[in-house]
Amino acid sequence: MAEVSAPANKLELLPAVDVRDGRAVRLVHGESGTETSYGSPLEAALAWQRSGAEWLHLVDLDAAFGTGDNRALIGEVTEAMDIKVELSGGIRDDDTLAAALATGCTRVNLGTAALETPEWVAKVIAEYGDRVAVGLDVRGTTLRGRGWTRDGGDLYETLARLDSEGCARYVVTDIAKDGTLQGPNLELLKNVCAATEAPVVASGGVSSLDDLRAIAALVPRGVEGSIVGKALYAKAFTLEEALAAVAV
Numbered sequence: 431m432a433e434v435s436a437p438a439n440k441l442e443l444l445p446a447v448d449v450r451d452g453r454a455v456r457l458v459h460g461e462s463g464t465e466t467s468y469g470s471p472l473e474a475a476l477a478w479q480r481s482g483a484e485w486l487h488l489v490d491l492d493a494a495f496g497t498g499d500n501r502a503l504i505g506e507v508t509e510a511m512d513i514k515v516e517l518s519g520g521i522r523d524d525d526t527l528a529a530a531l532a533t534g535c536t537r538v539n540l541g542t543a544a545l546e547t548p549e550w551v552a553k554v555i556a557e558y559g560d561r562v563a564v565g566l567d568v569r570g571t572t573l574r575g576r577g578w579t580r581d582g583g584d585l586y587e588t589l590a591r592l593d594s595e596g597c598a599r600y601v602v603t604d605i606a607k608d609g610t611l612q613g614p615n616l617e618l619l620k621n622v623c624a625a626t627e628a629p630v631v632a633s634g635g636v637s638s639l640d641d642l643r644a645i646a647a648l649v650p651r652g653v654e655g656s657i658v659g660k661a662l663y664a665k666a667f668t669l670e671e672a673l674a675a676v677a678v
């Protein structure tokens with residue numbers, strides 16, 4: 431299992447592989463039914479690794495939506511990686527957490543559970559520390575759970591609660607931007623960074639190398655990394671170009 435790296439001043443890039451029904455896909459606004467398919471998740475993940483990625487952001491969308499799971503495939507992809515893996519999607523209880531951690535992933539990203547079972551999340555934050563991140567997936571400042579289909583409370587109230595419990599890291603997604611190639615929500619990222627001392631991973635909307643440079647400019651404020659999905663699949667730029675753009 432790869433170790434979680436120490437904080438650095440270089441923006442980490444996490445190319446995304448979102449899995450639906452055994453295929454690598456990208457959605458628009460995270461909405462089920464908007465899938466564009468990009469083939470084998472393993473091939474996509476291996477391609478990002480060959481291109482120099484240090485992280486993979488791997489999402490089980492079926493588990494997130496409650497339409498099944500891709501557990502075996504997610505395990506196969508994670509096992510094939512020599513790089514760090516962040517696992518997301520449908521990790522909501524002891525069983526799904528144990529299965530996710532057993533893949534050898536570097537960390538997991540909890541979403542719905544942070545909204546619906548806060549006591550359990552506090553317990554696993556205390557138990558697993560840096561191996562647990564919480565995804566703050568928002569429309570405006572309202573959190574969304576259950577595959578981003580249900581409202582789940584106020585962003586800043588939840589952030590304060592999770593901070594008080596020692597949450598190690600947040601993955602922040604503006605759902606309105608996700609999968610749209612419309613650029614990240616930099617104001618949201620700045621506001622979240624101002625509200626917490628914990629590192630923030632940006633997600634959703636990256637469309638260009640300039641977007642990545644703009645996110646990299648927020649590293650001193652607390653942004654640690656950026657997930658990149660659609661832009662890589664749509665060949666807006668290559669991962670090699672992206673890594674070079676954020677190298678310091």
Ligand SMILES: O=C(O)c1ccccc1NCC(=O)[C@H](O)[C@H](O)COP(=O)(O)O
Nearest residue numbers: 446460494519577608609634635659660
């Ligand atoms: O991460 C989840 O659990 C999730 C649940 C439901 C819908 C989408 C979900 N994640 C999507 C992602 O993490 C994307 O890979 C990421 O935001 C990349 O976005 P983009 O660069 O805009 O393609």
